[in-house]
Amino acid sequence: MGRVLAVIIWLLTLLSVVIFFNKKWWLPPAISDHAPALDRQFVLTIIIVGIAFTAAQVGLGWMVWKYRDSGRADDRALYTHGSNRLEVIWTVITAIVFIGLGVMGQRVWASLRLHDAPPGSYSVEVVAQQFQWNFHYSGKDNVFGRTDPSLIDDSALNFIGIDEADPSAKDDAVTSSLVIPVNRPVELKLRSKDVIHSFWVPPLRFKQDLVPGMEIKVHFTANKVGKYELACAELCGQLHFKMKSYMLVLPEDQLTALRALPQEQFQAKLQELLTNTPLAPSY
C-alpha cells in the first residue's frame, strides 16, 4: 500500500510539473516594456515553487515507501520528539527564500505603480459600463473635454457624458475599442459608470480594476503593433463574459494621422483597421 501511494504521489508530481512547464499552455507572448522583468520574476518564482513542490512530494513519497509497519510487535518506530536544530534551520531557510522572493517581486510593481506616467505619455480616458467599454481621446489640444454623469445618455450615444458646450470637447472622440501608439508610454485614466470592472489584456501582463467613484491612473508601454483581445476580468453582472473589446497598437505616425480625422471618420477608420487586422497569435 505504501509503495503504491508513493508511486502515485510521484506520478502526480511528475505530471503536474510537466503540465506546468509545457510549451503549449503558457503565458502569451509579451508585448509590454515591463513584461520581461515580470516574466523573469515569474520564472524565478515558478522554479522555486517547482523545486519546493517536488522536494516535498518526493520526500513524502519516500517516507511512505520506506517506513511501513512490519507488523512485528518488537519492531517499533523511532522515538523522537523532534530536533530544535532542524526547526531553526528550516525556518530560517524558508524565511529567507520566501520573504526574499516577496521583496524581489516588488521591483516590477514599484516601477509601474509608485510613479506617475512619464511626461509625454499618450493619455486615454477609459469609462467602463455594464458590458461595454468606452475609450475617450482628447484631440489636438491634448485636453479632455469636461464630462458629467448627469449628461450621460446611452440612448443618444453620449456614453460618458461629454459636455458639448465645453470648447475642449470639440475635438474629442469616444470609441468602443482602444487604440494606442507603440513604444510610447500610455496613461489610462480608469473610471466606471456603474459597477466594478477590470481592464485585462493578457499579452500586456497588465490588469487594473475600474472602480465607480474613483479615477485610477495607470501606465504602461506597449512595444509590439497588433490587435489584441481586451476582456473584463471582474465579475460585473449577467453578460460579464461578453464584455469584450480590442486593443489596437499602431505605429505612432499612423495613429497621429488617424486621430487627425474628425470623430465619425476616426471611428469608421478605426473599425475598418480592426476588421482588417488579424489577431496577434496568443501562443
Place this chain on the structure above:
Amino acid sequence: MSETHEVHRHPAPTGFIRKYIFSVDHKVIGIQYIMLALAAVVVGMLMSLLMRLNLSWPGTKWSILETLFPAGAPGGVMNPEFYLSLVTMHGTIMVFFVLTTAPQGGFGNYFLPIQIGAEDMAFPVLNMLSFWVTFVGFIVILAAIFLSGSDSTVGPIGGWTGYAPLSALGAIAGPGQGMGMNLWIISIAIFCVGSLLGALNFITTLLNMRTRGMSLMRMPLTCWAWFTTAVLALLSFPVLLGGGILLLLDRTAGTSFFIPGGLYVSGVLSGSNPNFPLHTGGSPILWQHLFWFFGHPEVYIAILPGMGATSHILATFARKPVFGYRAMVFAIFAIGLLGFFVWGHHMFISGMSPYSAIAFSVLTLSIGVPSAVKTFNWIGTLWGARIRFSTPMLFALGFVSLFVAGGITGLILGQSSLDLPMHDTYIVPAHFHLVMGVASIFGMFAATYFWFPKMFGRLMNERLGQIHFWITFVGVYSIFVPMHVMGLVGMPRRFSSFTEYEFLKELHPLVVFVSIAAIITITIQLLFYFNVFWSMFKGKKAGDNPWEATTLEWNTTSPPPHDNFAGVIPSVYRGPYEFAVPGAPKDFLMQADSGAEVTSGNGHNGHKH
C-alpha cells in the same frame, strides 16, 4: 476541580426531541453540524457539476435542466445569469456551510471536550443555540435559491465575495440582484452570529475545563487547531457581520456606505428615478476591505482543523510522536496571527494604495514560513515511522500532499507584480480550491474515517474507504492542476462561457478534461455517503480504542456516554503522542495511563485549575 464539573453535570435526556433535536449534548450537536455539512456539500457539489457541464459543452441541450429550471435554462441551455448564480451559491454554501461547519462545529464540538477531559462544553445551551442559528442560516440560503427575485437564477450573481456596488444597487443592476441578494446577506449575518456563539464556547471550554494534568502543552494538536480557529472566528466574523448589515442598509434603507455618487446604471442616473434613489459618498473598496478582513482568516478557519486532524492521525498511524510538537503549536499561532495581516493580497489591483500592496505582499509570503514548518514536521513525523495504512491515514497523507500542492502557488499569487497577469484568472480558483477546499475536505475525510468508530461504535468499511481515497486523490489533482495552466494562459474566472475569446479556445481540451475528472470524482463520493450510513448500522463493531491511539477520547466507550467518561474523569500524565516509547510494554502510552514505570517525554507538571 470536581466543583467545576458539578456545575456542568446534567442528566441524560430521555425524550427524542431533547435527545436528538434540541440537544445540549456537545456530541449530538457535533453530529448535527456534520450532518448539516453533509447535506450542504451535496447542494454545493451538484452546483459545481452543472457549472462544469455548461463550461465544457456549451450550447448542449440538457432536457433535465429545462424541466428543473425552465427560466434558468430555457431549451435546456443555461443562461449566463443562471450560471453566475450557481457560482455564487456554490462558493457561499461550500465556504460557510461546509468548510466552516464540519471541521469546527462538527468534529471540534464532538472531540474538543472529550480530548481535554471535560464532560461537555462550557455553555451547553449556547452550544445548542449556535447550531440552530447556523441551521436557520442554511434554511435562509436555501430560500435564496427559490426566492431569488428573478426566476432565471438560483440566487444572487455577484460571486461569494459579493463585491459592491453590484451587490448594493438592487434589481437595477440586473437579474439576481433582488430578493435573493437580501436573503444571501441575511443568511450570512445569521451564520456569523452562530459562529460567534460557537467560538466563545470553544475558547472558554478549552481554557477552563481541562482535566487534571492536561497542561496546554499536553493538548492534542487538534485542540490547538480548534482553539486558534475559534479565536480567528471570534475576531473576524463580527467584521463580516457589520459589513453585511451596512450592505443590507445600502440596499434597503437608501444609505451609501458602498455606493459612490454619480452612478449611471442600466440607463438610469442615480437620483433621477424612484427605482434608483440618490446615492453619494460611498466607497466600493471599503466593502472589499471589510469582506477580506473576514475572508482571509476564514481560509484558516477552514483549514486549521484539518491540519490539527492530520497531525493527530499521522502520529497515530505512524506509531510515532509528532515531530516538533512545540514548533507545530507556534506555527498554528503564527498562521493565525499573520492571517489577519494579509487580507490586502486579494486587492492588489482593486485601486487601493500601491504602497499598502507592498506591505501585504511581503506579509503574505511570510505566512508561507509557518506553513512550510508544518509540512516539514509532518514529513519528520513519518521519518523512522512504522506506518499503518488505514483509510484515515491515507487521507491524512493525501492532506499533506494536497496542502503542499495548493499552498505553494501562494508564493506566486502573493506577489503583487505577478498578480497583474494572474489576478482573477483560473489560477486563483485552482490555488484556493486545492488548499482551502480539497485539502480541508481531505482533513475531514481523514477525521471521519478516524473518529467514526468512536462516534458510532462501528468501523467504516475499509475497502470502500480505500477505493474512495484512491479515486478522489487522483481525481482532485486531475481537476485542479490543469486549472493552474488555464490561469497562465489568462482564462478569467466567473465567465459563463469561453466562446467569445479567441485566446481561450486553445484551452478547450483542458476544460473538457477537468469536467470529466470532476464528474468522476463527484460520482465516487456516493461511495463515501453509502459507507457512512451503511457502517452506522452494519459496520464492524469497534472497541474503545480500535486504532491503539493515545488521547483521552480513546479512554471511554464507543460511543461515549452522555457525560463522556461515565462520571470518572481521567487524569493526564503525559503528552498526547507517546508512541514507541522505549521500554514501554506496548508501542503506545495513553495520556491517561498512570504507569510510573516509564518516564516519557513532554511530561510537564500537571495543569492546575
